[in-house]
Structures are given as C-alpha cells and as structure tokens.
Amino acid sequence: MFQVRIHGRGGQGVVSAAEMLSVAAFLEGRHAQAFPSFGSERMGAPVMAFCRIDAKEIRLREPVMAPDALIIQDPTLLHQVDLFSGVTREGLILINSTRSFDELGIGEFVQGFHPDRLCTVPASELALKHVGRPLPNAALLGGFAAVCSQVRLESVFAAIREKFPGKVAEGNVAAAREAFEIVMKEREEANHA
Numbered sequence: 001m002f003q004v005r006i007h008g009r010g011g012q013g014v015v016s017a018a019e020m021l022s023v024a025a026f027l028e029g030r031h032a033q034a035f036p037s038f039g040s041e042r043m044g045a046p047v048m049a050f051c052r053i054d055a056k057e058i059r060l061r062e063p064v065m066a067p068d069a070l071i072i073q074d075p076t077l078l079h080q081v082d083l084f085s086g087v088t089r090e091g092l093i094l095i096n097s098t099r100s101f102d103e104l105g106i107g108e109f110v111q112g113f114h115p116d117r118l119c120t121v122p123a124s125e126l127a128l129k130h131v132g133r134p135l136p137n138a139a140l141l142g143g144f145a146a147v148c149s150q151v152r153l154e155s156v157f158a159a160i161r162e163k164f165p166g167k168v169a170e171g172n173v174a175a176a177r178e179a180f181e182i183v184m185k186e187r188e189e190a191n192h193a
Contacts, residue, residue, distance in 0.1 A: 008073030013137035018049035023159035096123040131171035142176025146183035
C-alpha cells in the first residue's frame with residue numbers, strides 16, 4: 001500500500017488534492033481512499049488530507065502516520081508544524097516552492113534522503129498563471145506524477161476534469177502539465193550533472 005499525506009492551509013485545496021489523487025489511482029484500476037483531517041476548520045489554518053493507493057481493497061481508516069510521500073502545499077508550514085512525522089529516508093517529499101530544500105531551511109534534515117525523491121515545484125505560480133488563482137493542488141499532482149509511479153499524468157488530467165468544470169479544469173490541467181514538465185526537466189538535468 002502506498003500512503004500519501006498532504007499538508008497545507010484551509011482554502012488551498014488540500015482535501016481536493018487528496019480526492020483527485022485517489023480518483024486518478026481509481027481510474028488506473030487501483031483501490032484508493034482519500035479523507036481529510038481538520039483541526040480548526042477555518043481559512044488559513046493548517047489542514048491535512050490523506051490518500052491511500054493499493055492493488056487490493058483498503059480496510060484501514062486511520063490517519064496516515066507513516067507516509068510514503070508528503071505533498072506540502074504551503075512551505076510556510078515547514079517550521080510551524082511537524083510535517084515530517086513518520087516519514088522515512090525512503091520517503092518522497094514534494095514541496096510547493098521556487099526555493100531549494102537548503103533555501104527552505106530543511107537541507108540538513110533531508111540529508112540521507114534519496115535526491116530523486118526530493119522535489120520542489122512552483123505550483124502556486126503555475127496555478128496563478130493558468131487558473132488565475134494561486135491554488136497549488138492540481139499543479140502539485142502533476143509534479144507528483146513526474147516523481148512517483150503511483151499515477152500517470154493522463155489519470156491526473158482525467159481526475160482534474162472530473163473535479164472541476166470547463167475552463168477551470170483546463171487551466172488546472174495546463175498547470176499540472178507544466179509542473180510535470182518542470183519536474184521531469186529538473187530530474188533529467190540532475191541525472192546529467
């Protein structure tokens with residue numbers, strides 16, 4: 001079973017991201033579940049959502065305590081909340097940022113992690129460019145598809161189109177596509193360095 005924990009703030013589409021990820025996995029014939037964990041349910045408050053993906057039926061219902069992947073939609077949470085609880089050195093970490101892990105102040109923490117499993121993508125900027133609002137969720141799912149074999153980009157597109165209507169869907173698809181391309185290009189450059 002592959003377990004994902006998504007961190008962000010209320011109003012950033014954290015719950016929608018988990019739902020779209022589970023739909024993308026489901027469209028590929030996998031079993032998936034998504035559910036939120038709310039603290040104080042207000043705009044801007046820290047929010048978590050979870051997604052599990054498996055080849056067989058998922059019976060677990062508790063929060064993801066040991067994630068295989070972290071998707072961090074709001075880097076301002078990095079030094080406010082224990083985002084990394086339960087993640088191992090084999091974990092995948094995807095952060096919405098234009099800055100490196102060192103610049104974000106967590107370079108020392110991620111030493112020993114596999115570099116191919118650490119990724120930043122400017123998801124808010126891509127969403128602003130393509131959708132007109134800085135909601136990073138769909139773009140981050142495009143980045144996730146590039147860095148993780150759990151879902152294909154085409155399935156992410158289908159999940160986005162299922163979640164959002166017309167023009168909003170296509171803007172989010174464009175943001176996800178560009179995020180995917182950015183991550184793939186970064187990985188290619190890193191492999192040639």
